[in-house]
Amino acid sequence: MSDVDPSIALYIEETRELLGELEQGLLELETNPNDTARVDACFRAMHTIKGGGAMFGFEEISRFTHDVETVLDRVRTGDLPVSRELLSLTLAAKDHILTLLEAPRDHQNAHRDASDRLLASFAAYLPGGAATAPGHADDSGESPILRPASEESEYACPALPGPPSIYWVRLRPNPDMLLTGNDPVRLLAELDTMGDMHVLRHGPKPALDNDDFDPERVYGLFDILIATPCAVDNLRDVFIFVEGDSEVGIHRLHTGILRAADLDELLAELKGHHDEDLELAGNRLEAALAAKLAAIEAAKQKSQTQKGAEQRAAPQAKAPAAAATLRVDAARLDSLVSMVGELVILQSRLRQAAKARDLDAVTEVDEDLERLTDNLRDVALGLRMLPIGSVFSQFTRLTRDLAASLGKDVEFVAHGGETELDKTVIDRIKDPLVHLLRNSLDHGLERPEERQAVGKPPQGRVTLSANHSGGNVVIVIADDGRGIDVAAVRRKAVERGLVAPEAEPSEKELLDCIFAPGFSTAAKVSDVSGRGVGMDVVKKNIEALRGTVELSSVLGQGATVTIRLPLTLAIIDGFNVMVGGDSFIVPLANLRGFQERFVEGQVRTVDTIERMGSMAPVVSLRRLFDVPGDQPGYERVVITEAEGETVGFCVDKVIGRQQAVIKSLDDCYRHLKWISGTTINGDGSISLILDVPQLVRFVRGREDSRLHAGEPFRTLPQ
Amino acid sequence: MELTRLEQGGKPVYALAGKCTVEHAAALRQALLEAVSVNTVLTLDVSGVEEADITFLQLLLATVLTLEQNGGSLRRHGSVSPAALAAARVAGFSHTPKLANFFSDED
Incomplete structure (x- = not known):
């Protein structure tokens, strides 16, 4: 970004924001198509993007948005109804503008074919397009649909049903046409009322001082391309009084829509050929049109192939680099x-x-x-804190498009969008959330008929919520789908050797198998999910953020994924404790209090202590980490809470509260998951920051292994 | 039809007003010829044109050609009247290279 002109960088940033607002507006219009304020906002966003594009050298953006803006303007003025098709198309246009924005500016033309393909679809909504307007939703309450042109036309002739036609009209006026009371201008003005007209005037051009110039005669000829829903007879009627004297030719060139720029390009083929007869000129025009249509078709196929490849590649695609700038209150x-x-x-x-x-x-x-x-x-x-809603809003679109492609009816509900989270966390949590949502929609939710068969409403529901809990943000994705068949998970886990056939793992442990690499119970693999690639990556990504992920499910009622993330990755509040000469930081968010104990005899790694009338497990950090030195007879116990469990950690001394600036561990220590980082103390020494939930898991895993090995060690309660 | 010579900022401006149709085509050509003979760069004000047909558009084009042959050019003062603009648009004169600039702001 540093190499970019600051004003251009600002345009890019603002356009990203405007596109976000546009997407949100369009999605809201889907549920409330009569929201005129929202339509106005969408139009203004597109208008601003177009204006800025031209100003800052994004010519392709400016060119592309022109027609989209025109269509939104027609919606704004009531000429076009808001329809689902139009909203889908505008959402696709929004995506394309983002692609153009992120493409190198000197490679924007590489996306021209994709622009043209989309614009060809928009052409139906432009003046003269098949999507005529003045529609209001009918009484049935169904969403407005495109009205056939025959019902009502904005042109001065009855419109035929179906797509408009493009006619080539050639008028070579008799030089004395004016003497008969006719005027090419008047004829052309009448023709102009019947469609979207493009005119090429060419042929002789006498100079003012040319002796042969007779100002009362008509010079030259007019080649016209007109896109019209009207019948050819309506066009012929315009020239009815001049047909005998002047050369008039009317030929249908094409049925369908072409862009205005395409029509101008076709007309330009006739420049310099004003002496050609109708047949020759017609052949020239048809050849040019065939080439143009072939180019459009090729562009469509190329774009579809590319789009397909992009969709296939999407799950593996790298996360986009986080934006380098941040808006601050x-x-x-x-x-x-x-x-x-x-x-x-x-x-x-x-x-x-x-x-x-x-x-x-x-x-x-x-x-x-x-x-x-x-x-x-x-x-x-x-x-650095941003509301997580900025990510949630993107999921509305994701679920909408995904539900449509899977043939499912899904209501997406987001709560707690105002919950703030560190920008880095937000940037990195998006991909895991996308993956989890895709899973919910693809595997979790049933098709409407399946839902009805089991007495559920046909519309499925996916809820995404966020809230603060302790020092964490808890994000929950819940669906009311079929849930996870734990028996099937067990079978698969045994098959893959993750669980011993005779073992009796808890449901939670079985569900944790889903996060194992390559684990999938999906009967078939879809484009969306089911390959068993991803849940392990989801877990890895969340853990890289010092977060945790858990799965729970009720068969037939749905599944819930709970993600816990730290508020920030930079600084934490904690308590500094010492074991021998080693210094540790226990995060304040996990801290619940301090106790003490006197130690006699052999010290166990895991023991118990009475706390508030019940027994709580305690872990000797000295034993766990093999800290050298003598075991003191009196220990402090740091009581923590992680994932609903109370666990104490025995230490030699509690130094006091400390703000720890987190320094990440080097890659070679990354396997030590129970250390979330290190921090430098006031005296220059180093403390390890304990990741309490991970540490509890580590201890439990270690003790379980010892148990399986037959060693008489206590284990932490499950 | 009237072609009036005015002074704007010390420079001559020829204001064309009224009906610029075939009945007045010959007179307009004569008036333009006179204007072209004394101005290499001719500035026309067509904001008062109330009606225009093909003769008006052809005369404008012919004027440009003559001016350019003499190393001059045609310029516009003021806006283009709606009648003149509509005629130029439907007849393709607003996109004719020689007149595109003359109509450009208004089209």
């Missing part, structure tokens, strides 16, 4: 600037206190500085 920036001002004042107070060697004043500054640093951290991190 002005109030947050103001508050940041105000805090920086406060920081400057504090620094000045500190200098004075240091000069005066006034320790009380220094302590006072330190307290103020701690308060300010806390606030500054929150505000600075807040700058």
